[in-house]
Amino acid sequence: MDALGQMFQRFSKTFQAGSIIFCEYEPGDNFYLIQSGRVQIVKIMGDLEKTIDVLKPGEVFGEMAILEEAPRSASAIAADKVQVLEFNRANFEILMRGNPQIALKLLKLFTRRIYDQKRRFMILTLEDIEARVADVFLMLAEKEPLQTSEVETIEFKTSIDDIAHWAGLPPAQCKTVLSHFLQQRRIELYVDRIVVKNINDFQRFVASRRKTKE
Secondary structure: OHHHHHHOHHHEEEEOOOOEEEOOOOOOOEEEEEEEOOEEEEEEEOOEEEEEEEEOOOOEEOOHHHHOOOOOOOEEEEOOOEEEEEEEHHHHHHHHHHOHHHHHHHHHHHHHHHHHHHHHHHHHOOOOHHHHHHHHHHHHHHOOOOOOOOOOOEEEOOOHHHHHHHHOOOHHHHHHHHHHHHHOOOEEEOOOOEEEOOHHHHHHHHHHHHHHHO
C-alpha cells in the first residue's frame, strides 16, 4: 500500500483520538484506508453500544459507500490519532482506470472486510457470553493455514483485550470467562498468547448454543 499512499497523499486526512469519523445510519459516500493509528468500529445492538472491530494500518473501512448506496452500518471512531486516505466514488473510479492493480488490491480488501464484518456480527448474536468468547477463537482459527479437523491444540498470539473487543464484552467480564475456561483446562493463558487445547470442543459448544437460540 506504499505506492497507494504516495499517489494519493493529497487525500490524506487526520483525526484526533476520540473523534467520530462517521456515525451509524448516516448516508456515506467516502471510504478510508488507515495509514497510522487504530479505528474502532462500533454498532448499536438493542440498547447497548458494542465494539465489533478495531482496525489497524493497512485496513479499509466504510467501503459499502462505494459498493452500494446504503446508510452506514456502524460508527467509526478514532481510537488513537489516526491518519487515513479518504476516497469517494469519483476518485476510486479514476484509480480503477489509472492503476487497476492497486484498485484490485483494494477490492480484495473490501471482500475480506465484508466477510470479517459478517463473521464478527455472528459472534455478537450469541447470548451466552462463554459461547461468544469460544466463537472468537473459532473465528481466529478460521484464519490459520490449517484444518481444524486435523489439529486440536492451537496457539493464538492475542490479548484478553482483543478477545473482549471481538466478543463485545468488557475486558473484566472476558477475563472471568477465560478464567473459567482455564479452570476447565480448555485453554492455557500466557502474557502474550492464549492456547486453546481442543478447538473442536469449542466448535461443538458454539454450535449447540446457536442451535438452542434457534
